Amino acid sequence: GNSVTQMEGPVTLSEEAFLTINCTYTATGYPSLFWYVQYPGEGLQLLLKATKADDKGSNKGFEATYRKETTSFHLEKGSVQVSDSAVYFCALRDTGRRALTFGSGTRLQVQP
Amino acid sequence: SQTIHQWPATLVQPVGSPLSLECTVEGTSNPNLYWYRQAAGRGLQLLFYSVGIGQISSEVPQNLSASRPQDRQFILSSKKLLLSDSGFYLCAWSGRVVSGGPRAYNEQFFGPGTRLTVL
Numbered sequence: 423g424n425s426v427t428q429m430e431g432p433v434t435l436s437e438e439a440f441l442t443i444n445c446t447y448t449a450t451g452y453p454s455l456f457w458y459v460q461y462p463g464e465g466l467q468l469l470l471k472a473t474k475a476d477d478k479g480s481n482k483g484f485e486a487t488y489r490k491e492t493t494s495f496h497l498e499k500g501s502v503q504v505s506d507s508a509v510y511f512c513a514l515r516d517t518g519r520r521a522l523t524f525g526s527g528t529r530l531q532v533q534p
Numbered sequence: 535s536q537t538i539h540q541w542p543a544t545l546v547q548p549v550g551s552p553l554s555l556e557c558t559v560e561g562t563s564n565p566n567l568y569w570y571r572q573a574a575g576r577g578l579q580l581l582f583y584s585v586g587i588g589q590i591s592s593e594v595p596q597n598l599s600a601s602r603p604q605d606r607q608f609i610l611s612s613k614k615l616l617l618s619d620s621g622f623y624l625c626a627w628s629g630r631v632v633s634g635g636p637r638a639y640n641e642q643f644f645g646p647g648t649r650l651t652v653l
Contacts, residue, residue, distance in 0.1 A: 526577035
């Protein structure tokens with residue numbers, strides 16, 4: 423079956439620090455990969471996506487590269503801000519599947 | 535553009551009471567619709583999805599049911615709530631983003647969620 427594994431949080435960083443949130447996956451087909459962000463009290467927003475191997479998704483300074491050889495999709499940002507504090511979810515949609523499989527989420531806390 | 539609404543935003547219900555959560559989508563037609571639950575400190579679990587009116591697929595056995603009486607309306611229900619039904623319920627849709635354009639299932643768009651507390 424499909425699964426997504428994320429590093430456990432919370433991740434606490436100072437403003438302007440470098441961020442990495444690890445995500446690895448297992449899938450039976452050729453999945454599309456996503457990062458969603460959930461700000462406090464809100465629903466999920468799509469942050470970025472990649473649909474095939476070696477694609478790089480990017481948005482708002484965040485990046486993630488689809489690595490098929492390591493089945494990974496790690497999220498990175500060069501300089502985090504307090505406003506980036508949120509829960510980040512890695513997800514996949516496998517070939518022929520209609521729904522997403524989510525990781526358990528990683529809470530990021532950025533301190534001024 | 536498309537919007538997705540959920541209500542109520544928060545709900546506190548006693549054990550054994552019924553439940554009805556509503557989700558509606560505007561600005562698209564024939565969307566796929568989804569109900570997810572996020573339990574405290576955990577990830578999202580898919581509960582139901584629907585590809586059309588009256589068509590419901592259940593992902594996990596549980597105390598809840600779903601219905602789709604109209605193309606852009608998705609309802610989550612229970613006859614008798616359990617304590618374990620507490621959580622954050624999210625509705626999502628996927629499909630045609632551009633009017634007359636192709637249906638794209640790759641991306642799902644989420645509503646603001648309903649926080650349910652069962653006491």
